[in-house]
Amino acid sequence: MKYTAIDLFSGAGGVSEALKEHFKIICSVEYDKIIASTYSLNHNKDHLLIKDIRKIKKKKLLKIKKMNLNGRNLDLLVATPPCQGFSRHSRKKSSNSTDERNKLIMEIIRVSNLFEPKFIFFENVDNILNFEIFHKFLEVICNLTNTGHKRYVNRPSYQLRFEVVNAVDYGVPQHRKRLILIGKKIDIFPNIDSVIMYNSKGIPFIKNPLPLWPEKKTAPTLGEYLKSFKLASIKAGETDPNDKLHKCRNLSETNLKRIQNTPKNGGSRSDWEATLNLGLECHTKKNVNFGDVYGRMNFFSYSPTITCGCLAYTKGRFGHPLEDRAISMREAALIQTFPETYKFTGRLDGKPNEGSTENIATQIGNAVPVKLASSFIKMFYDDLKKF
Structure with a gap:
């Protein structure tokens, strides 16, 4: 019953x-x-x-x-x-x-x-x-x-x-x-x-x-949880041809350089060498927080809160733990513990895993895990x- x-x-x-x-x-x-x-x-x-x-x-x-x-x-x-x-x-x-x-x-x-x-x-x-x-x-x-x-x-x-x-x-x-x-x-x-x-x-x-x-x-670590899904390796701006939701945003030349100089598994902007001039001027001012901005997630720990801005490397610790890119929509959905087969749409006609990435990110970020x-x-x- x-x-x-x-x-x-x-x-x-x-x-x-x-x-x-x-x-x-x-x-x-x-x-x-x-x-x-x-x-x-x-x-x-x-x-x-x-x-x-x-x-x-x-x-x-x-x-x-x-x-x-x-x-x-x-x-x-x-x-x-x-x-x-x-x-x-x-x-x-x-x-x-x-x-x-x-x-x-x-x-x-x-x-x-x-x-x-x-x-x-x-x-x-x-x-x-x-x-x-x-x-x-x-x-x-x-x-x-x-x-x-x-x-x-x-x-x-x-x-x-x-x-x-x-x-x-x-x-x-x-x-x-x-x-x-x-x-x-x-x-x-x-x-x-x-x-x-x-x-x-x-x-x-x-x-x-x-x-x-x-x-x-207690939850498994991020790495333990995601490894069973065997997601394909992709680069910034790419889409997995076998899963349209496994798609990540492109990075500007400067942001690509920033993530390349961010240590794997949990590195942050505080790790950038001063000589590389990668920091933003606003981050040098007093009382500026947002330490997670431009940071990487850590496979040996847990993800930060998945928000509506979870696809943007610039909006939080949304850098991939190992790859030089932000997390994909599929990774965000999996961290919210949606099944791997779950479909999202950013279009009025409802075509699965297509349409506005911002709209899909909002749906994922607002969801109850x-x-x-x-x-x-x-x-x-x-x-x-x-x-």
């Missing part, structure tokens, strides 16, 4: 890939047509709604519920809303941010109230903890008064647990800090242990969080089986 799930803000389908083994996905939502094309290449597009979640009417959601659940409640609601507005790079302060994307998290509550899922899985950047709208989200989804009773009788209540995790602790060969929130539907009241509280710095916490969390599983999601999905599945 497969349990039922909904995947909101599904993106390229990283969490859906993790869901497929144990859950029947009855609905996925993605508003961007090109990203939705990537999703459709890898998953059943019949359950995919290509629409702004705010414009999906209650009537449509109730129809999905009636057709798929036969009067039962949903087993799992997945929600991985856009994180850019919550990022540490956001110029707005957390207390007065006006980024419209941040309000999308409240749509999760609307869907939750209709489907009353047994479990909730939520992922975002760790900095979301500092945002007032996230505090409001916690209080509304929890739906408990200070005495542990339901605040709104006709809405579900949840015991929550949220922690900042590093993906490397869940089988992903990448340092990637994210906030994971899980919730389990409460049916017995009062439940004072699950009420949202705040510490002296105004950060929310729960006195007794949900006693459910997957065990940590499949193995990170799998750790939690398997945990929900195991708990559901008990009942």
Whole structure:
């Protein structure tokens, strides 16, 4: 028996890939047509709604519920809303941010109230903890008064647990800090242990969080993980003729010289000899960080966070550990633990592994690593089986 799930803000389908083994996905939502094309290449597009979640009417959601659940409640609601507005790079302060994307998290509550899922899985950047709208989200989804009773009788209540995790602790060969929130539907009241509280710095916490969390599983090193895929050696600007996604950006003459003078497996711009005049003037100024820019990854360690700029040697430690080039799209996707057969598209017509490399890089960088999601999905599945 497969349990039922909904995947909101599904993106390229990283969490859906993790869901497929144990859950029947009855609905996925993605508003961007090109990203939705990537999703459709890898998953059943019949359950995919290509629409702004705010414009999906209650009537449509109730129809999905009636057709798929036969009067039962949903087993799992997945929600991985856009994180850019919550990022540490956001110029707005957390207390007065006006980024419209941040309000999308409240749509999760609307869907939750209709489907009353047994479990909730939520992922975002760790900095979301500092945002007032996230505090409001916690209080509304929890739906408990200070005495542990339901605040709104006709809405579900949840015991929550949220922690900042590093993906490397869940089988992903990448340092990637994210906030994971899980919730389990409460049916017995009062439940004072699950009420949202705040510490002296105004950060929310729960006195007794949900006693459910997957065990940590240390990831293999980057070199150990990638060696099984036997990727072809390519040069800067080349594409593997057997895999269009194994393609990397070209390098200018200066940047090619820079990476050639960067030690293999973890070297950085601090290793360049001054006599070569390879450094940038802006990097000589005081208080300039970004030490990873123009650096190489290290096969004997873990990848840095794969971002939307992961194909650019100039935007982080995205140089290949051994070859004189930046990492390819395929390598970035593998580091995000997508299967080697996973297809991406940067085109509206959905041709696999073709189109805008920037668009594909954004899809890969924004995805939840499949193995990170799998750790939690398997945990929900195991708990559901008990009942």
